[in-house]
Amino acid sequence: MKVAFYPGCVSRGGCPELYPATIKVCQKLGIELDELTGAACTGAGVLQEKDRKLGDTLNARTFAMAEKKGLPIMTICSTCQGVMSQAYKRLMDDAKYREEVNALLKEEGLEFKGTVVIKHLLWIMVEDIGVDRVKALLTRQLPDLRIAPFYGCYIVRPSWALGFAEHPDRQHSLEDLIEAVGATVVDYDGKTKCCGLPILLINEKNSVDMVAKHTSTAQHLGANAMVTPCPLCHLNLDGYQPKAAKQSGIGIHMPILHLPQLIGLAMGFSPKEMGMERHIVSTREVEEAIAGRSAVGAGRR
Amino acid sequence: MRVTLDIGRFNPDAPNAKPYRQEFILEVEEYYTVLDSLIYVREYEDPTLAVRCSCRASICGSCAMRVNGHASLGCKTKLISVMDKDGRVRVDPVGNMPRVKDLVWDMKPFWDKIRAVDPFLQPEGPEPEEEYIASPESMLHLVGVMGCIMCGACVSDCTVLEVDENFLGPAALAKAYRFTGDPRDGKTKERLKELNEYSGIWDCTRCMECVQACPKGVAPMERIMALRDKTIAAGIRNTNGARHAEAVSDFVKKSGKLDELRLVPRTYGMFNPMSLNSLFAAIPVGLRALRRGKLPPIIPHKVEGKENLQAVRRIFDKVEGKK
Numbered sequence: 001m002k003v004a005f006y007p008g009c010v011s012r013g014g015c016p017e018l019y020p021a022t023i024k025v026c027q028k029l030g031i032e033l034d035e036l037t038g039a040a041c042t043g044a045g046v047l048q049e050k051d052r053k054l055g056d057t058l059n060a061r062t063f064a065m066a067e068k069k070g071l072p073i074m075t076i077c078s079t080c081q082g083v084m085s086q087a088y089k090r091l092m093d094d095a096k097y098r099e100e101v102n103a104l105l106k107e108e109g110l111e112f113k114g115t116v117v118i119k120h121l122l123w124i125m126v127e128d129i130g131v132d133r134v135k136a137l138l139t140r141q142l143p144d145l146r147i148a149p150f151y152g153c154y155i156v157r158p159s160w161a162l163g164f165a166e167h168p169d170r171q172h173s174l175e176d177l178i179e180a181v182g183a184t185v186v187d188y189d190g191k192t193k194c195c196g197l198p199i200l201l202i203n204e205k206n207s208v209d210m211v212a213k214h215t216s217t218a219q220h221l222g223a224n225a226m227v228t229p230c231p232l233c234h235l236n237l238d239g240y241q242p243k244a245a246k247q248s249g250i251g252i253h254m255p256i257l258h259l260p261q262l263i264g265l266a267m268g269f270s271p272k273e274m275g276m277e278r279h280i281v282s283t284r285e286v287e288e289a290i291a292g293r294s295a296v297g298a299g300r301r
Numbered sequence: 302m303r304v305t306l307d308i309g310r311f312n313p314d315a316p317n318a319k320p321y322r323q324e325f326i327l328e329v330e331e332y333y334t335v336l337d338s339l340i341y342v343r344e345y346e347d348p349t350l351a352v353r354c355s356c357r358a359s360i361c362g363s364c365a366m367r368v369n370g371h372a373s374l375g376c377k378t379k380l381i382s383v384m385d386k387d388g389r390v391r392v393d394p395v396g397n398m399p400r401v402k403d404l405v406w407d408m409k410p411f412w413d414k415i416r417a418v419d420p421f422l423q424p425e426g427p428e429p430e431e432e433y434i435a436s437p438e439s440m441l442h443l444v445g446v447m448g449c450i451m452c453g454a455c456v457s458d459c460t461v462l463e464v465d466e467n468f469l470g471p472a473a474l475a476k477a478y479r480f481t482g483d484p485r486d487g488k489t490k491e492r493l494k495e496l497n498e499y500s501g502i503w504d505c506t507r508c509m510e511c512v513q514a515c516p517k518g519v520a521p522m523e524r525i526m527a528l529r530d531k532t533i534a535a536g537i538r539n540t541n542g543a544r545h546a547e548a549v550s551d552f553v554k555k556s557g558k559l560d561e562l563r564l565v566p567r568t569y570g571m572f573n574p575m576s577l578n579s580l581f582a583a584i585p586v587g588l589r590a591l592r593r594g595k596l597p598p599i600i601p602h603k604v605e606g607k608e609n610l611q612a613v614r615r616i617f618d619k620v621e622g623k624k
Contacts, residue, residue, distance in 0.1 A: 009559040013597040014590075038609035040557040045507050046549040049529040049542075054620045058553070058613065082509075104619050108612045157509035189370055194460040194508035201568040202541045203504050204579075209464035210506075239586060239595075278593045 001128060003074035003119075004066040005033040006084075008231070009041050011076055014239075015231040017275025018258050022076050022121065024274075025260040028137055028267050029129055031074070031121075036065055042083040044232075045154070045198070053101070059087035060101045063118070064110035072117035074124060076260070078230030081120040082154020082162070088118060089161040120155060122229045122259055126173040131180050139268035141182030144289040145225055147262070148186040148218035148254075149174040150237065152230030156192045177259070178227065181266040186223040190214035195233040200240070205247070211240050212248035219254050225286050229259040238280050255283040265290055302331050302388070304380055306338055308350070309393035310403050320400075323347075335383065335392060336364050336375030339404070351403035359516055362452030366404050367393040372457035372514040395457030397466075411453050414469050418477035418496070425487025439484040446479045446524055448517040455511035455521050467500045471511035471521030474502060478524035481531060493532045502528045503542030544568050554617040557604030561597035 011018040026033055039062040041047075043055035062084070066073045075081040091098045092114055102111055119127075125134050151174055155162065164170055175185045196210030215237060218226055228234055238256040245252040257265075261274040265286075276283045304327050311320040325342050333341075336354055343350045354364040357376045364375040368383050369391050383390050394400050399407040424433060455471035462468050469477075477496055481489045496502045502525050511521040533543050548567035552560040565583055569576035590596045604610055 009602065010561070012602060013559065013561045014595065016595065037605035038612075040604055040609075040613045041553045041559050043553065044549065044559065046546055047553055049526050050533055050546045050550050051530065051620060052526070054550075054617065057616050057620055061612070061616065104616055107615065108608075153508040153510075157513040159513060193463075193510075194506045196506060198508075199461075199504060199506045201545055201565060203465075204582075206461060206465045206468075206504065207506070210460065213464065239590065242589070243586065278595045280589050280593060280595070 001030070001124075002032040002034060002071055003124070004069050004071040005035040006039060006062065006073050006075050006080060007035065008075065008077040008080040009044075010231040010235065014235050015258070015278075017278040018076065018231050018234075018260065021258060021260045021264055021269075021274045024269060025264045025267065026121075029125065029134070031124065031129075033074070034069060034071060036062060036073070039065055042080050042087075044079055045083055048083070055083070056087045056090060056097075057101050057104050059084050060091055060098075060112040061105055061108070061110060063088065063091075063116040064105055064112045067113055067116050068110070072119055075118065075120045076229070077232065078120065078152030078155035078228075079232050081118065082152075082157075084118045085154075085161045085163075086158075088116070120229060122155070122173050122177070123167070123170055125263070126169055126176055127167060131176050134177070134263070135180045138181060138263075138266040140266055140290070142266055142290055143182045143184075144292070145181075145183035145286065146186050146223050147178045147183045147257075148188060148221070148223035148226045149178060149191045150195070150214065150226050150228040150230075150233055150256075151192050152228060152233045153192075153194050155229060174227065174229065174259070177263065181262060183262075186218060186221050188214075188217050188221055190217050195230075195236045196240075197232045197236040200236060207236065208240050208244045208247050211236055212244035212250060212252065215241055215244060215252050215254040215256075216248065216250045219252060223254065224289065225255045225257055225283070227257045227259055227262045231258065234258060241281050253281065255279065255281050255286050257283070257286070302381070303328055304333075304338060304384060305387070305389045306342065307389060307391045308339075308342075308403070309391075310350070311394075311400055312349070313402055329380070331381055333380050334376050335366070335368055335378045335380055335390065338380055338390075339375060339392065351401075351405045353405050360450065362450035365395050365452040365454045365457060367391075367395060367457065372396070372454035374452060374454065374516045377516050395453055397456055397459060397462040397470075398453065406453075408453065410466070411451070411456055411472065414473040415451070415476055417469065418473050418480075419488075419492070420476045420480065422480065422483060422486055423488040424485050433485045435484050443479055443482050446475050446482070446519055449475060449479075449515075449519045450517055452516065454514040454516060455519075458510040458514045460508045460510055461504055461506050465500070465504070468504050469496075469500055471505075471525070474505070474528065475519055475521040475524040478528050481528065489531075490535055490537075493528070493535050493537055496528060497532050497537050497540055497543075502532065503540055539570075541568050541570070544570055550617075552601070554614060556601050557610060557613045558602045560601035562599065562601070 040058045048055040178185045196207035200207040264274045271287045306325045339352045355361040359374050359377040394404045394406050481492050505525045545568040569579045
């Protein structure tokens with residue numbers, strides 16, 4: 001399939017390992033990427049604090065660009081996905097508002113018609129490609145990994161903006177993919193909670209407490225890695241984990257993987273190809289668990 | 302239909318009182334709500350089960366509880382919509398508030414925070430001879446927030462309250478919005494200044510839990526965002542939160558993208574002596590990131606194409622100019 005690729009700011013900024021990992025994994029998945037290089041930031045919910053209409057207009061512009069290409073938008077960030085989904089819903093629910101926003105796009109010759117589909121890579125893998133086909137593209141299973149999912153707020157709430165009624169599988173899509181790579185899912189309440197990043201620079205103590213809570217809970221339940229479809233969650237859960245360990249007094253060591261990294265490793269890409277060396281929390285144990293297994297099993301590249 | 306209710310229980314009067322779980326397997330009608338099934342348990346299985354309810358029609362707000370880990374009204378939640386494939390439903394008391402017994406919790410912290418935002422009109426000038434009149438149009442935007450029934454579902458699932466009990470929380474902040482938005486209130490600026498303080502509007506992490514949990518569509522987080530917008534518009538900007546929002550807006554206007562590197566000093570405040578501490582504290586994190594080649598680009602990314610950059614800036618000018 002071909003998609004209008006919306007990489008978001010962080011996949012090339014604070015998490016520069018995510019963008020190249022995504023490109024490699026999509027190639028194997030047979031997803032052709034037509035990047036929306038002229039599209040602006042979604043506003044990440046922050047711009048919307050100052051002016052919601054401004055954010056909605058920028059997103060409507062991105063939607064119109066994808067509609068012009070006749071392609072669905074693919075995101076790789078829970079925040080991008082959620083902010084776009086919310087904007088889409090507001091624009092679809094209110095014809096007058098849509099008209100106002102479209103008037104602002106007219107000068108550029110763009111119009112948001114409402115035909116665009118906005119999908120995270122996570123959903124594309126589960127819904128469009130299918131878990132079985134993803135599984136068929138893997139060269140190894142990762143049975144030694146016990147993985148805690150971490151969704152990121154905006155890809156689970158509010159459920160009515162995210163199409164959960166029409167696509168109930170979205171609610172366990174991350175678990176489905178963890179199982180597809182042969183790993184064990186570690187279930188816990190924190191999987192749909194907040195990583196704390198939005199208030200990192202505003203109330204660091206609370207933000208870092210959230211990191212400590214989720215990573216230590218996952219560790220306590222025996223997880224040896226956490227996987228997230230949101231690079232913003234990754235920034236906090238990985239980048240601030242050393243501080244979280246210090247602040248909480250708990251010895252936390254929880255490698256945080258981006259979703260494409262997990263799939264990529266199971267496809268046979270090397271840790272280096274997936275940019276694992278860029279993580280703050282070392283992923284060595286995860287890599288060893290994978291390597292130990294594939295040295296015995298077949299299919300290592 | 303058969304349902305297995307897995308209820309979180311607690312009896313403070315029992316020797317060595319400790320929370321425990323108890324299962325009840327019931328044969329009930331398909332139209333039963335979670336609350337119906339709990340009343341059934343109390344009537345026919347175990348009269349000691351404590352559950353609070355009154356109207357049974359999602360008006361009184363008494364029966365907030367966690368169903369499968371998420372807060373909702375027991376009377377508004379059909380069993381059939383929350384049963385898993387084995388017919389199981391998990392019921393617990395709300396979170397973030399002290400438990401009294403079984404599914405009953407102490408509302409004192411909830412009311413303390415509502416009281417803290419002065420939830421009453423404080424008009425300016427002399428009292429009118431009869432009632433304060435407001436036009437229906439001027440009150441229309443408050444209809445949603447006035448639908449709050451004080452059930453506590455939003456407070457239960459607030460992720461900030463989980464780590465910081467001082468946070469005012471979604472219910473109180475939504476209530477505060479209701480008064481700052483009332484055309485008859487004369488204390489808007491004072492209210493906004495107070496809400497701008499520590500534990501107020503900027504501590505919300507925008508996780509949407511309260512929006513999802515609210516059974517009446519109040520969308521507390523949306524009100525908190527509106528309060529942030531109002532606060533910035535009122536010129537109250539000397540907070541990390543306001544600087545953060547302004548910085549993101551400036552970066553997107555300039556380049557179409559976030560500039561994560563400069564977001565840190567801009568949020569702490571360039572000319573704010575207090576920010577030096579925060580900036581110093583951020584250095585080890587920055588160095589760790591640098592060592593891993595993880596630091597955001599020094600020269601910020603831009604949207605490609607001059608015409609795209611101009612289009613983004615034009616949108617900013619048009620929308621912001623209209624305000």
